[in-house]
Amino acid sequence: MDGIEVRELVPSEYKEWDLIVEKAKSGTLFHTSEWLEICRDALSIDLKIYGCFRNGELVGGCPLFVKNIKGILKVATSTCRMTSYSGPLIKENASSRASKRVQETHEILNPLREFLCKQGFDSIHLTFSPGFEDIRPFTWNGWDSAVHYTHYLNLQENIDRNLSGERRMELKTATEAGLRTRAWNDPETYYRLLSLAYDKQNIEPPLPREFFERLFKLIREKNIGYMFVSETSEGEAVAAHLNLYGKKCAVIWTSTLNPDFDSLGPYALLYYNEFLDLKSRDFKFMNVMAANVPTFVDFIMGFSPELIPYYSVNLDSKRYSIAKILYKTTHKETY
Known part of the structure; x- marks a missing residue:
């Protein structure tokens, strides 16, 4: 199979990205270029949408917000305030064979991961939307992972x-x-x-x-x-x-x-x-995005929702990890 090329999309290609979002099972409004641009402008942060191409066809990608911390640390994250998840997407594979779908996922995510690691970020944090289950191309390569939750209320x-x-x-x-x-x-x-x-x-x-x-x-x-x-x-x-x-x-x-x-x-x-x-x-269901807030969980449990997991991965450089430790230590002393 031909290789995957990863590069940053230019704004004229955002419509093509939005088509991936529309068709992908785990694509959400939070992945769309319009949502991302509103967040970028309101929060004054840099936005990059990286696309994965096979023979010139866009087959996946990932949006990232990028910011510099005091001009020293370069941090990239797929989420921002009040956007709980976004992260990588891949074009849906029509095959009914699970092995084929897994192969396609890994053939797109592995080059994406390698590309992100070469961009000079001190920290990369990706939060996948509910329904995107296979994060192994990251965890098998040294990225840390975490599980989060949302609630689904079955409308049937x-x-x-x-x-x-x-x-x-x-x-x-x-x-x-x-x-x-x-x-x-x-x-x-x-x-x-x-x-x-x-x-x-x-x-x-x-x-x-x-x-x-x-x-x-x-x-x-x-x-x-x-x-x-x-x-x-x-x-x-x-x-x-x-x-x-x-x-x-x-x-x-x-x-x-x-x-x-x-x-x-x-x-x-x-x-x-x-x-x-x-x-x-x-x-079919209501997605109640508050399952990670302890004070709200008791309330929503009164409607008997189903607990749905979703996942995040992150990779920190040594100097970012040291900076986090120093920050926590300093703030403890201040307190």
Whole structure:
């Protein structure tokens, strides 16, 4: 089989990359050039999409955000704030033989790994999306690995049978308080609720207003999702989800809440009504991206989700490892 050439894509080739994302089983909105460019601009970080070519045909690749730490360390990661996974993708192999698919995966990932190792990065961190299971071309070659989780809510099941007693009580409280839900794509409302939630913790929101303005514009133009809100009978939004459409699923990407209304059960009402809405539109499952947050796990377990693993790999240079140790030591002493 002909060899694989790996190189950085130029912007005019991004549409070709997006076709790989669309067709790949593990391709997600977070892999698309539009999402990546919004993150790049909002966070002022460098973006590179590396493509893997066979005989001039794009057959895989990986997006990376690159930053320099104090002009000394060069760090590359496939994720950024509020983008939990992205990472390598390969063009789907039509063969029904498992051995053929594994061979194809390794024939693309091995050259990609070798190429990344030659780019002078002091640290490389790749987080694969759920469904991408074979990370051995990295782990067999000295990269460290870790497992992460997300939750899938099966929309083919009966939600009422799966609810815990606590979630039922929250739904009752929300109903008695007159809360209701609806789709409402308004960035100002979302950012106001997000700011309230983070102000309560005395910290800045993880992404600037510009990011959400561009995201809502993309949602309107491409029909890639919607905002779902819980509101009072007077029409005041008190909680919201931003939902992004995936392959046969909706990704509950981020949630926010006015802390003053937490006791009224707005989150439980959001999830319950979203479940019914998405089921009526023939979505297969809800991907609830909060399984790595201990404070939220107990809440979502009240809906009886399935725990789904996904994986990350990383490779650190010796000087990056030393810098991490010194950083941790210094901050411990400061504390």
